[in-house]
């Protein structure tokens with residue numbers, strides 16, 4: 001009985017509160033969006049111009065990584081470097097280990113020189129063969145990382161993952177803050193070490 005009374009009381013209070021709110025608060029539809037123009041007409045609506053960082057390679061500032069082992073953003077302009085084609089990859093010209101150090105560019109990491117895909121073929125008897133071994137269930141096959149001397153084909157198209165940044169402000173402001181597990185990971189990656197963690201100990 002008592003509980004019912006309390007519930008009824010709360011219900012009444014909430015109703016009064018809601019009625020009170022609707023009487024005093026009103027929000028115009030125009031103020032709901034992020035743009036400051038009418039929501040009902042596209043006439044004269046001009047999107048903010050997308051502008052990219054103008055600094056040339058060698059004259060830009062590195063951008064902090066968005067999270068641990070995130071692909072770093074390209075801090076310099078990429079004019080004349082894109083699109084990457086099978087015969088022309090300007091990025092490797094400066095980022096290949098051995099060259100990169102003298103260019104003051106971050107070297108392409110080991111993960112990009114690793115083949116994570118086992119050689120797969122179909123045997124004559126119709127069975128799937130991985131790394132020369134017939135497998136009944138392909139998911140039973142453990143993924144292996146084989147070091148490569150060239151950038152893996154899966155990493156050749158750099159701009160698939162690394163992109164230049166626009167210098168246009170964002171609305172709303174990005175307040176994301178990242179906590180790196182290890183100091184310095186805002187400027188470097190260690191994905192291959194993470195992948196290999198524990199692997200060496202398995203004998």
Ligand code: HEC
Nearest residue numbers: 057058059060062072073074081090091094104105106158
């Ligand atoms: C002319 C040499 C050159 C070329 C070509 C070049 N880069 Fe760079 N890149 C640099 C240098 C030098 C830096 C270091 C920042 C600076 O000094 O501007 C850098 C920085 C970067 C970074 C940031 C690395 C980090 O540690 O945060 C990425 C990612 C990157 N470049 C990707 C690319 C991609 C992708 C391409 C091809 C579209 C490319 N670069 C072409 C020289 C080059």
Ligand code: HEC
Nearest residue numbers: 069070071091095106107109111155157158161188189191
């Ligand atoms: C499939 C996505 C992908 C492609 C394609 C790719 N990268 Fe990366 N890249 C990453 C990721 C993820 C990381 C961070 C983790 C790691 O080290 O692998 C990274 C890291 C890097 C770093 C920073 C290394 C360090 O020590 O901090 C450089 C430089 C780089 N990539 C250059 C390149 C260049 C140049 C190409 C093209 C030849 C390329 N990447 C292609 C995903 C990619």
